[in-house]
Amino acid sequence: MKLKIVILFTLLITLLNAKAQCWRALSNGANHTVGIKTDGTLWAWGYRTLDPLGNGMNDNSYAPNLIDASTDWKSISAGNSHTLALKNNGTLWGWGNNVYGAIGNGTTNEQNTLIQIGNDSDWKVVSAGHSRSLAIKEDGSLWGWGDNFFGFLGAGSEPRQLIPIRIGTENNWLTVVCNDINAAIKTDGTLWTWGSYNNSGELGYGTFATGYVPTQVGIATDWKAVSLGQSHTIALKNNGTIWSWGANNEGQLGFVTSLVQTAPVRVGIDSDWNAIGAGRWGSYFIKENGTLWGCGNPFLGNGTSTGSSILIPINDDHDWKSISSQLNQRIALKTNGEGWGWGSNYYGQLGIGINDTSSGGYVSPIQTLCPNLGFDVPDQLQFMLYPNPILDKFTIDFYAENNDIAEVLIFSMTGQKIFNYSMNTTMGANTFYGNLSIYPVGLYLITITSNTKQYQHIIAKQ
Known part of the structure; x- marks a missing residue:
């Protein structure tokens, strides 16, 4: 038994290293999250009522769920309840809520599976917003589609623009973001905004003028990035x-x-910021040393449910890479490929394997699951254990080839058996719910035997 534990512990270290390289990109919408793994595959989790997850199913997903196994996904953008994605070949794809035409496939029908948007293969940048979408092509041209009821798309006269329409005639657009308002940066470093009545000065014009078409913000020519909240902007x-x-x-x-601020105001005096991410009523900033800072609404991620009107550090980590912040939750990526989330997990949008309807949300970052974390399994016993690491509770989903009795055993890393349970299984999918709340922090070996097949897995309690 000791030899087996040593071998499994070595495998665990290997698996944890593999997990650390899990995610290449993450983006969250109002109540769902999408991700691209380092292998180029596409995943989603969280709320499904209007199917922003894109897998054609109707249930919420509490853990990352495979949307497409192709390994050529380049970038993703989660809107309020729709999602857009780009492939390496420049083709554009979308799914989810399409009542305003935000998918861009020429209809207003809900799209519950991946669909290619048009036939063009020269898309470069894409951003999904509340109910509209914006994109830039390889030639630097700017395009939009979706909600245009108040003329806020910046082009066209139809209230619902069902296919991409070009915005203006210029070919020097570099990057674009879309939320409740729109913002874009040109290759000359100028910043442009539009798409709202500007009641809070969020367009940055220095006035409360409505923005129907892209309009320059000030005269600066050194803007690098911009991010949009519900009624505020950071850059x-x-x-x-x-x-x-x-x-x-x-x-x-x-x-x-x-007071509302109608024009850009510098935040603090530091000049070592590297990345930004605005949410509904909060803002996040990452420094060049990898530290993460936030301000605004509660659940900033610093261990309390109290907000802050000044920048405060989220924790002591120095390896944050990017952050996506939306309605009531945030999802962040570390330099080693780990995904971490905090805030609301009502629909499982944090991707930790469970949902949480009993509290306002997680006040500190908790690690998002990396799908396929585990050993290879035989075809006769497909197995998934999540979350891992855990705080207390965990779930095992497994497949039995016929009716039988499965035995679940849990051992401490010293080889002591601390749990023994037998359960009746049916042919097909089965679920076991476990709880290690009475046991100390550490590593545990779990074995499950069904139909004469045995599977072993190490779980970490933190």
């Missing part, structure tokens, strides 16, 4: 400074004031 310059404007009702601008 990053090439010199490493960060700026914000719009509503500040929750402290989301990063400085103390009760």
